[in-house]
Amino acid sequence: MYRSLLTVSRPLLRHKGQLTLAGVGLLIMSVGFGAGLGLMLPIFNLLLKEGRTLADLLRDSVAGTPVQPIGQAVADVMPTDPFFAFIVVMAIVLVMTAVSGLGRLMHAYFIARVTSRVIQHWRVTLYRDMIRMSMRSAWTHGINDGLSRIMADISVLYTGYRGILVRSPQAAAKVVMALTVALIVNWQLTLLALIGGPIIALVVQKFGKSIRKATKLSLEAKSEMLSRMNESFGDLRVIKMSQSERSESRRFFKATQKAFRETVRQHRVRAVSSMVVELIAMAGVAGIAVISAWSIFRQGVPGSDFMMILAALVAAAANFKPLSNLHHDLTTADTAAKRLLERQDMIETDDAHEPDHLPALPPHRSAVRFEALTFTYPSASTPALNDVNLDVAFGEFVAIVGGNGSGKSTLVSALARLIKPDAGRVLIDGHDIAQHSLRSVRAQLAMVTQKTKLFKGTIADNIAYGRAWSSPEAIAEAARIATADRFIDDMPKGYDTPIGEGGEGVSGGQAQRICIARAVLRNPAILILDEATSQVDTTSESLIAEAIEQISEGRTMFVIAHRMSTIINADRIVVMDAGRIVAQGKHDDLLETCPEYEALARGQLIQSDA
Numbered sequence: 001m002y003r004s005l006l007t008v009s010r011p012l013l014r015h016k017g018q019l020t021l022a023g024v025g026l027l028i029m030s031v032g033f034g035a036g037l038g039l040m041l042p043i044f045n046l047l048l049k050e051g052r053t054l055a056d057l058l059r060d061s062v063a064g065t066p067v068q069p070i071g072q073a074v075a076d077v078m079p080t081d082p083f084f085a086f087i088v089v090m091a092i093v094l095v096m097t098a099v100s101g102l103g104r105l106m107h108a109y110f111i112a113r114v115t116s117r118v119i120q121h122w123r124v125t126l127y128r129d130m131i132r133m134s135m136r137s138a139w140t141h142g143i144n145d146g147l148s149r150i151m152a153d154i155s156v157l158y159t160g161y162r163g164i165l166v167r168s169p170q171a172a173a174k175v176v177m178a179l180t181v182a183l184i185v186n187w188q189l190t191l192l193a194l195i196g197g198p199i200i201a202l203v204v205q206k207f208g209k210s211i212r213k214a215t216k217l218s219l220e221a222k223s224e225m226l227s228r229m230n231e232s233f234g235d236l237r238v239i240k241m242s243q244s245e246r247s248e249s250r251r252f253f254k255a256t257q258k259a260f261r262e263t264v265r266q267h268r269v270r271a272v273s274s275m276v277v278e279l280i281a282m283a284g285v286a287g288i289a290v291i292s293a294w295s296i297f298r299q300g301v302p303g304s305d306f307m308m309i310l311a312a313l314v315a316a317a318a319n320f321k322p323l324s325n326l327h328h329d330l331t332t333a334d335t336a337a338k339r340l341l342e343r344q345d346m347i348e349t350d351d352a353h354e355p356d357h358l359p360a361l362p363p364h365r366s367a368v369r370f371e372a373l374t375f376t377y378p379s380a381s382t383p384a385l386n387d388v389n390l391d392v393a394f395g396e397f398v399a400i401v402g403g404n405g406s407g408k409s410t411l412v413s414a415l416a417r418l419i420k421p422d423a424g425r426v427l428i429d430g431h432d433i434a435q436h437s438l439r440s441v442r443a444q445l446a447m448v449t450q451k452t453k454l455f456k457g458t459i460a461d462n463i464a465y466g467r468a469w470s471s472p473e474a475i476a477e478a479a480r481i482a483t484a485d486r487f488i489d490d491m492p493k494g495y496d497t498p499i500g501e502g503g504e505g506v507s508g509g510q511a512q513r514i515c516i517a518r519a520v521l522r523n524p525a526i527l528i529l530d531e532a533t534s535q536v537d538t539t540s541e542s543l544i545a546e547a548i549e550q551i552s553e554g555r556t557m558f559v560i561a562h563r564m565s566t567i568i569n570a571d572r573i574v575v576m577d578a579g580r581i582v583a584q585g586k587h588d589d590l591l592e593t594c595p596e597y598e599a600l601a602r603g604q605l606i607q608s609d610a
Contacts (some may be wrong), residue, residue: 002330004337008157010120015114022114025106026169032100034177036093037315038184051396108166117160122340126150129588130446133347139380140346148223149343153336156219160333161391168326175316182312214266215335242405360440364525367390367430368556373414373424384410385421386579392572394429394525396558397568402576408560413577415558416445428459428526446519450531452511454503459488460495463517470521481550482517483543484510512544521552527551529559564601573597 012019098110130146223466228251373388385407392398400408417438425432433441454462463478464470475495479485483589487510491497519527529548545565548557561567568587575583575590575597583594590597 002334004341005160005330005334008122008337008340009021009118009161012114015117016111021166022107022110025103025108026173027167028103029100029107029170030103030173030177032096032098032103033174034181036096036100037178037312038181041362079284104170107170111162111165115158115165117345118161119158122154122157123150126154126340126343129344129347131396134420136378136420137346137348144227145223146343146347148219148226149339152226153219153339156215157333157340158335158357158466160329160336163329164326164333164588168329178312178316182316183314206272210269214262214269215332216339218259218262218266219336219339221255221262225252225255225259228252232382235267303362334458358437361428361431361433361436361444364394364444364556366394367413367427368394369427369430370411370414370524371425371427373411373421373426375410375414375419375421383422383579385414388424388579388581389579390574392556392558394556395554397552397559397569397571399559399561399570401560401567401573401597403577403596403600406576407579408576409530410579412447412530412558412560415526416447416528417441444525446522446524446526447528447530448512448515448519452503452508452515454499454506454511454514456501458493458496458498458500459506459514460571462499462514463495465518467521474515474521477518478521479514479521481547482513483547483550484513486543487513509543513547516547516551524555526556526558529561531556531560531562562600575600 059406127150128144130143130150143381162516208389211481220405368391370388370390373385374383375385376383384405388407388411390411400411402408410419414421415433417426420434425434427433428441428444455465459470460475461468463475472495474487479495497505499505506514516529542565548559549569551557559567561569564587566571570587572584573587573590574581575594577596582596583590585593587601591601
């Protein structure tokens with residue numbers, strides 16, 4: 001039971017020192033609480049005027065113990081006047097309450113530090129795994145569910161930790177001390193009060209299964225709600241231009257309604273369980289009160305003993321409520337922990353099956369070879385690549401063209417080890433890239449994709465992304481080669497111009513040239529441009545084409561594009577269709593010999609004329 005929770009709680013053991021201090025605080029709280037509660041007996045004795053002074057009570061309590069001489073000496077100086085004795089006892093009770101409060105504060109503080117650190121550990125761990133996950137994992141399991149588990153599930157785990165490590169131990173310590181005091185005063189009556197314990201345990205166990213199920217459904221509903229938000233805010237322009245604000249609001253409302261229902265169901269089960277447990281506990285206290293009253297009125301038991309036992313049992317019952325929620329907290333936290341571990345099991349990183357200490361890939365100087373490459377996407381029925389063979393010499397500028405779904409992007413993704421081929425291999429200078437460390441392979445590549453990705457920061461920050469140590473001169477040179485300097489120099493703050501989330505503040509063509517400058521700054525031996533000009537205007541396209549000419553020297557270039565201006569000067573054009581290479585050659589030759597290429601070129605010319 002609670003295996004998942006135990007697994008995710010192991011990082012707690014890294015903080016043994018702070019956990020020890022928390023334990024010391026809990027002990028201080030317990031002693032202070034027990035001492036303060038125990039002093040209720042002399043208070044009741046004084047108030048009920050049973051004829052015994054505070055000194056008498058102290059002498060009786062230490063009689064026959066090793067501390068009897070000390071107790072006798074203290075008793076001799078204690079006031080005999082009941083009123084002054086009452087003031088002394090109340091002062092001691094206040095001191096004990098303060099001591100107990102300080103201990104509780106100490107315990108809560110160190111537990112908060114430890115649990116917050118463990119929560120941080122799990123958020124960072126899950127985020128790191130997600131940022132390193134393979135593209136196959138991203139396609140299969142999605143991103144939004146992982147984001148939900150990083151935020152919502154770990155928040156539930158934190159709440160569970162707080163219940164398990166703060167509220168429950170403090171309540172348990174107070175219950176133990178209260179029962180101890182009650183047992184000392186009258187153990188027979190106290191044991192009667194514990195009869196309801198097994199009944200409460202059965203009730204808690206019964207509700208535990210319902211709470212586990214309700215928690216799981218609530219977390220899944222919140223994950224769906226987060227997914228809706230991310231999908232909606234991915235591109236507000238599409239929603240606005242489609243006038244779909246109302247339909248998106250309705251979709252989100254339905255998701256929130258589901259989350260609302262499941263959350264209410266979860267809290268309803270907990271509330272009913274808490275109510276039943278509290279009712280059983282108070283019924284036990286009431287029963288003991290009746291028995292105690294009978295003992296006083298019929299058997300002559302001192303009233304102060306009855307008051308003391310009743311006070312101790314009420315204190316125990318008051319603290320038993322959070323203790324009864326321990327099983328619920330454990331169940332809730334275990335459910336969240338299980339989802340976290342499930343997500344970890346789902347994620348397969350790019351280097352998940354890579355042996356340790358693989359050699360680094362030597363610098364690319366000869367050729368790139370795709371050898372019998374085959375790959376099928378998880379949800380597809382036909383291969384995206386089907387026995388593809390291609391040799392590219394170092395320094396060659398190769399353009400890859402084809403219709404949608406022909407396998408162009410999949411081919412260069414295999415080169416970058418973004419996908420793992422089902423069959424075949426990719427060789428760089430005769431070295432199988434799967435047999436070399438992933439980091440060393442990607443260190444020699446740079447890729448600019450169709451969808452630009454800029455981060456919140458300055459233009460310089462975005463060009464130097466991944467190479468933050470680059471000098472301003474190197475950043476400016478990369479921008480010059482990418483022709484990005486032509487608009488950066490015109491900006492009031494130049495390279496220090498801020499960029500908002502998603503590239504707000506620059507145009508699509510400008511964003512693409514910043515991304516090209518970022519790739520140039522890496523000085524890669526192999527540069528991949530995947531549809532880098534598909535979403536820019538004619539002016540930006542010509543500038544990007546000019547940049548391509550400048551950066552193609554001294555490196556191997558793979559350019560995927562539909563626009564003729566980008567690929568017409570390529571050393572070789574590779575035509576793909578249905579996952580296969582159907583033709584290779586120069587532009588003019590392919591127009592005459594390859595119907596697929598002729599159709600692509602004709603379509604481009606028609607678009608250009610339009």
